[in-house]
Amino acid sequence: MGSLFRSEEMTLAQLFLQSEAAYACVAELGELGLVQFRDLNPDVNAFQRKFVNEVRRCDEMERKLRFLEKEIQRANIPIVTPPTIPDSPIPREMIDLEACFEKLENEMKEVNTNQEALKRNFLELTELKHILRKTQHFFDENNFDQAMFDIISTHNYMMHDADKDEENHLLLGDDEHRQGVPMRLGFLAGVINRERIPAFEQMLWRVCHGNVFLRQAVIDAPLEDPTTGDQVHKNVFIIFFQGEQLKSRVKKICEGFRASLYPCPEMQSERREMAMGVMTRIEDLNTVLGQTEEHRQRVLHSAASNIRLWFIKVRKLKAVYHTLNLFNLDVTQKCLIGECWCPVSDLEQIQAALRRGTEKSGSSVPSILNKMISTEQPPTYNNTNKFTSVFQGIVDAYGVASYREVNPAPYAIITFPFLFGVMFGDLGHGFIMFLIGLWLVVNERKLQETMGNDEVFGIFLGGRYIILLMGAFAMYVGFIYNDVFSRALNVFGSTWNVSAMNFSEELLHGEGSYILNPNVTVVPYPYGIDPIWQLAGNKIGFLNSYKMKMSVIIGVTQMVFGVILGIFNHIYFKRFVNIWCEFIPQLIFLTFIFGYMCFLIIFKWFRYSGADSDQAPSLIITMINMFLFTEGDMMFKGQFGFQVFLLLIAVAAVPWMLLAKPIISYREHNSLQGKVKKYQGARMTKSQQLGDDTAEIIHHDDLDESESTSSEDSQQEEFEFGETLIYSGIHTIEYCLGCISHTASYLRLWALSLAHAELSEVLWTMVLRLGLSMEGWIGCIAIYLLFAFWAVLTVAILIFMEGLSAFLHTLRLHWVEFQSKFYKGEGHPFRPFSFEPLLDDKEEA
Structure with a gap:
């Protein structure tokens, strides 16, 4: 409760760590979470610091772990949470972790590449299988080619437009445009996404001017896209045409709509033989895909059992090296110097953590922690628990x-x-x-x-x-x-x-x-x-x-x-002057007006019962009469004089708050200025009496005192009575009006x-x-x-x-x-270096 009533007492400390023990000591401080380090290299670029290479290596390892995590989540494999939190790994372990992650990443990329290629081949064979099945009934009749020719020819020669006939002549060619001569139809077969069929059919009709014949059939089961893994609905189509120019146009349209074209034999025996070969290859691919997926699952299951552990280790490594970049190197390059804020009550725990880090590193030179004197405002640290x-x-x-x-x-x-x-x-x-x-x-x-x-x-x-x-x-x-x-x-x-x-x-x-x-x-x-x-x-x-x-x-x-x-x-x-110039007048103003109003409320409850409540005076009228110095219905004897006394004292507290502190501060400033001038005059007189050499010695003996005096003098010279009065007036008006508005706010x-x-x-x-x-x-x-x-x-x-x-x-x-x-709230929070935030599933520590 004492710590919660007021923030912990903080001190600025200086750390001297040997280079071989610095990592272990900072890791122990991270486990403790009671030290906030300061950046001693604010002007140094992040890419020019000593441990930037180690931080980059940690970033690369974290990227590889995120890649593995994404693959594990895609495979719907549960990630195992470690029962215990591992300690920060030693620097030598970074090499083993890098080799392990590199091996896993390469293996997963190779497996994914092979699996994608196999799935693409499987998709092509599956589409070819559906083409051979769905288009079989188009070739069942012996005179199918002549029937298609009759349909197209009838459509062409029923058109009486000369320009249209001339364009068909150019499309079909001179040899095949003669009426009554038997012609052979060409065709293209393929697979296209189902939602593109209407636009595809319309484009064929417009570009080829109706000189092609399109047939399509639905593939019942959706097919898996090997790149994205999504299920896609597709249709089989076959296009009949005459001439090479129409064939070229149809191919370009198919490429534009991303349709897959496959070879389809004209002879039934060839189609049957091809279908048997396709089925055999599909069975072989299924076997290979199954084995590939089993291998992929084994790798991912092995990674899923350790990936949380690896994430914690890598993030601890990265956090330690990032913190070491805040340190300075001494001239011998053998010691790291750092500064940190830490609670005074926890200095023993911090010293113990440094000793543990030194022992783990095997260093014979102990780490040193020295308290420093600083004029900088320390951070605010309130030690709380999950309830507070x-x-x-x-x-x-x-x-x-x-x-x-x-x-x-x-x-x-x-x-x-x-x-x-x-x-x-x-x-x-x-x-x-x-x-x-x-x-x-x-x-x-x-x-x-x-x-x-x-x-x-x-x-x-x-x-x-x-x-x-x-x-x-x-x-x-x-x-x-x-x-x-x-x-x-x-x-x-x-x-x-x-x-x-x-x-x-x-x-x-x-x-x-x-x-x-x-x-x-x-x-x-x-x-x-x-x-x-x-x-x-x-x-x-x-x-x-x-x-x-x-x-x-x-x-x-x-x-x-x-x-x-x-x-x-x-x-x-x-700040004892604030007690007399702020606290006492503020308390008087608040209690003599609004405290008195609360007294009247409670007194009225005791003085009047429900039976004679109609005879009780109104509190609002009573307070109005108080400010108007009017005597109305009173609740007790001598109330009017008592109210006048309270109001006069409360009104007198306003100039008290406004003028007392600026006047006292101004008098203290003048008094201090007089003391400084008197001290300087006495020192000058003493210097003239003793001579220049002795004066020089006295000057050096009193250096600290003179510097502090001159520092105070320079600060006091900046005192402005007008600014202080305005500042005091703002706070006085704010408090007096605030008492009224805040009471109404309740x-x-x-x-x-x-x-x-x-x-x-x-x-x-x-x-x-x-x-x-x-x-x-x-x-x-x-x-x-x-x-x-x-x-x-x-x-x-x-x-x-x-x-x-x-x-x-x-x-x-x-x-x-x-x-x-009473609360200013102008501090900054204590943000200690701790590994605890790294335990959450967050990308950045």
């Missing part, structure tokens, strides 16, 4: 805390789910959210392994503990509101007494309705809100007043707590609670109540269907959408209204 990390992440999303600044995360563990519960207060909906959070927490390890990488579900899984707490606090506040799915629970009975009501005989015997008035209740309810308010006509007015006042009290309390937390920052950083607690309750009431009245009002078997069916509809709307709207809305508003209240009172 989600709340720390919410705070860091707004801004990382400045070094050693008070951390709002431990308070957000309670205040965040509590404010969410105030807006979401419903016992039923909160119970559903609590069950969701509980399920995520109980099954967190299993869900992390299966669905942890999902972008949307990963967010809910990461926030499982905050969902659990938000559901629990929603149940707690819902029990106070006595609200369960917009219904009230009668746990303690009701303190409303019917005898207190003056019912007339006409009302009791009449047909009209009477709205209950629980304000006449004298006995307080044991816990929460009396369930009789569910039937009251002034239910909304009562709950609005109650929740509005409660929101103001909660908001002012949290803001006062935020101002109080600021004093811990002032004390820790020894009314969102009441507004969202009202919206949630009204939406729940609408769902109950408009959906579920309709089914409950029906009777008989129709009512059974209706309540079944309407309950399902009501449950879906409840989960989708009131839990997810309203829950997200309440979450965002709670986030706003913490970031702006609470944290602005």
Whole structure:
């Protein structure tokens, strides 16, 4: 808790590592994950650093592993996760890994090339087989050629256009264009994609002017593309034509549509003999393909059992060498010098890791870790666990805390789910959210392994503990509101007494309705809100007043707590002037106006009961009279004078905040300037008395002191009273106006609670109540269907959408209204060198 209250104390350290032990020591620090290295070569190009060749070799090995991983995933082979995480490999192991990956890559490429060539041959033979089968019926008749000629000739000579006849004459030739002379038809057979058939047929008709005859047949089973592995639907076609010019045009069209042409004999005996040969070759290819696939599967299964292990080793190698590139070499080229930020409390663990690395490398020279003094702001490191990390992440999303600044995360563990519960207060909906959070927490390890990488579900899984707490606090506040799915629970009975009501005989015997008035209740309810308010006509007015006042009290309390937390920052950083010039006037302004308003709310609750509530003065009118110095209806004796006193002190705190700090800073500046001048004058006088030689010795003895004094002097000379006054004025105006706007902003607690309750009431009245009002078997069916509809709307709207809305508003209240009172968030996070991120399935560490 102490570490979570304020970030860890950090120190800048210098590392001296022997060259032979540097790799092992950095690897041990990576396993530890407590050191953030600084780049000591910011001006050196990445390609000119010492270990750039090793990083390139790791990149090449990682590329080969990604290639193997892709092949394993294409083969649908499960990748085995190693039971234990291996240590960082020694540098000598890099050669063995490179040779192993090179062998596997070459083997896989060779297998893939051979398999693709075999599949291409198999596809060609399969298509040829379908061509021989599908076109067989075209050649069954003996006079098929003459029949085709008659069809084409009849089509040609029925055309009376002279130009058309002349073009056909050029296409068919002089020898074959004479009527009555028997001619021989040529043909081309092939296979084409099914979706290209309409365009293919249309192009043949237009280019050849109808002088070709196309027949096609569907291949029932899809064929596998050897390049992509996709299943493609194709058709067999055969084209009949006359003349070499038509043959040339048909071939060009087939090439344009990427159709595969195959030789097809004219004689039936030749086609039968070719089909038998094709079937024999297909059987042989199936055998070879099976053996090739078995060999490929064996290689991939062997790689799948080790690929995760190899990825971790290569990424650790790459991370270590990348980190070593941040070091400097000494003049002897035998030692590496590095700088790093590390927590002071973990220095012993870091020293132990360096000793382990030195022992593993076999070096006889120990590694040295020296603390350094630095004026640079250290990184912010908050040591968290899986429970507190989600709340720390919410705070860091707004801004990382400045070094050693008070951390709002431990308070957000309670205040965040509590404010969410105030807006979401419903016992039923909160119970559903609590069950969701509980399920995520109980099954967190299993869900992390299966669905942890999902972008949307990963967010809910990461926030499982905050969902659990938000559901629990929603149940707690819902029990106070006595609200369960917009219904009230009668746990303690009701303190409303019917005898207190003056019912007339006409009302009791009449047909009209009477709205209950629980304000006449004298006995307080044991816990929460009396369930009789569910039937009251002034239910909304009562709950609005109650929740509005409660929101103001909660908001002012949290803001006062935020101002109080600021004093811990002032004390820790020894800014004592801020205590008198910021903390005290800010606390006075906030408590004397808005704290007094909360006091009036609580006092009114105790002073007036439900019976005489009509006589109670209005809080809004009372606060207006306070600022107008007007005496109106008072709640206690001496209230007017007390209000005037509080308002005057609060108004006096404004110039206090505005002027006190600039004036004090200006006086301190002048005082320091006088001391510096007095010191310089005394030193000059002493120098004149002792002579030049002695003065030179005194000058060197007091060098550090004079340099520090001159440094402070140069800093003090930059002090500008006008700029300081403007800066103070901006913060004063921001704080004073912020107190008003932030107090009003907390009314969102009441507004969202009202919206949630009204939406729940609408769902109950408009959906579920309709089914409950029906009777008989129709009512059974209706309540079944309407309950399902009501449950879906409840989960989708009131839990997810309203829950997200309440979450965002709670986030706003913490970031702006609470944290602005003490939190700057101007730091930068601590990013240690660690191997833990490498364990995820990510391409980059």
